[in-house]
Amino acid sequence: MNNENKTDEQIVRQVLLGGIESFKIIVERYQKKIYGIGMRFFKNMDDSRDFTQEVFIRAYENLKSYAGRAPFRYWLSRIAYNHGINRLGSGRAESEVPEEQAADTLTPERSHLKEEVREMLMEAVARLPERYRICVDMYFFMGLTYGEISEITGYPVNTIKSNVLRAKMMLRDELKGTIAEDYHEL
Amino acid sequence: MNCEKIQRRFLEMDNRSRIPLSVQAHMLYCSRCRHDITLLSETFASLRSEAPFIMDRNLCEKIMLDVFLSKTGYEHHVTRFQWGAVGSIILVSLFLIPFSNSFEWLRAYFGAGLELPVSIVLGLAFSVFALAGIFSNLDDLKKFVNSLPKKLH
Numbered sequence: 001m002n003n004e005n006k007t008d009e010q011i012v013r014q015v016l017l018g019g020i021e022s023f024k025i026i027v028e029r030y031q032k033k034i035y036g037i038g039m040r041f042f043k044n045m046d047d048s049r050d051f052t053q054e055v056f057i058r059a060y061e062n063l064k065s066y067a068g069r070a071p072f073r074y075w076l077s078r079i080a081y082n083h084g085i086n087r088l089g090s091g092r093a094e095s096e097v098p099e100e101q102a103a104d105t106l107t108p109e110r111s112h113l114k115e116e117v118r119e120m121l122m123e124a125v126a127r128l129p130e131r132y133r134i135c136v137d138m139y140f141f142m143g144l145t146y147g148e149i150s151e152i153t154g155y156p157v158n159t160i161k162s163n164v165l166r167a168k169m170m171l172r173d174e175l176k177g178t179i180a181e182d183y184h185e186l
Numbered sequence: 187m188n189c190e191k192i193q194r195r196f197l198e199m200d201n202r203s204r205i206p207l208s209v210q211a212h213m214l215y216c217s218r219c220r221h222d223i224t225l226l227s228e229t230f231a232s233l234r235s236e237a238p239f240i241m242d243r244n245l246c247e248k249i250m251l252d253v254f255l256s257k258t259g260y261e262h263h264v265t266r267f268q269w270g271a272v273g274s275i276i277l278v279s280l281f282l283i284p285f286s287n288s289f290e291w292l293r294a295y296f297g298a299g300l301e302l303p304v305s306i307v308l309g310l311a312f313s314v315f316a317l318a319g320i321f322s323n324l325d326d327l328k329k330f331v332n333s334l335p336k337k338l339h
Binding site for chain 2: 039169171
């Protein structure tokens with residue numbers, strides 16, 4: 001089986017058996033998402049980059065403690081969230097910086113569509129209380145369940161559920177009459 | 187049930203859960219909801235391969251460099267004790283074969299001349315095992331050999 005098609009859990013087993021270079025696949029899969037969690041905490045590109053690096057190193061060094069009972073992305077998100085809380089608690093600087101722009105490898109139509117949907121969601125999320133935004137990110141971008149997010153953040157499941165629902169409803173309303181709808185109809 | 191209620195039920199769904207039966211049944215005859223729910227499902231699925239913020243540089247190489255420099259290693263290491271213990275078991279078994287009746291059924295076919303080829307084959311297997319053990323612990327062995335004159339003094 002090609003390494004790229006392997007599940008996270010299979011790759012972790014490979015790393016634990018000595019295939020350290022396989023960890024690169026994990027990094028490639030999750031670096032943007034972990035960076036996103038960093039941006040939620042620090043609102044600063046440099047700190048978020050450092051944060052991303054630190055999270056992956058922590059994950060690598062504690063890989064033996066991953067029992068494989070829960071999805072790997074849940075375990076990784078928990079490390080990232082706890083590290084973010086600790087790092088923020090240690091008093092690192094926080095400053096408002098607009099998000100970065102980058103080239104996309106998708107076709108122009110797809111890329112534009114995805115970008116528009118992502119921006120819509122970001123606008124919807126921006127209308128939610130700040131402390132719950134990270135929960136919505138974890139739901140949409142990490143694919144975690146309400147229960148998993150609640151275990152990581154300590155917020156009640158119902159609070160997370162209602163914030164995610166609000167974001168979904170805003171996204172649904174925003175989607176109507178946009179290129180996303182047009183694209184779907186093609 | 188009206189469309190708004192059905193859509194709300196769909197939106198309340200958790201990740202990794204199935205679309206409720208009532209929603210699926212409604213979608214069968216309501217083309218508007220079918221369209222909206224499919225569009226939303228695709229949108230949510232596409233977000234899973236996305237990230238909330240866009241990175242301007244790939245951190246992969248930097249992270250992997252840190253990983254390789256990390257003190258934590260996951261090489262599958264067999265200890266010298268394990269090598270030694272398994273080697274001893276193989277060696278003792280080799281010497282005990284003539285006294286056991288393990289190859290009785292083979293002896294019945296090939297007669298007394300069997301012992302020599304069996305010993306050669308097992309001897310070769312043991313040599314391969316010993317070589318694997320030596321090369322896996324070559325660094326340790328070198329250190330041991332280098333420190334031997336000091337120990338003898």
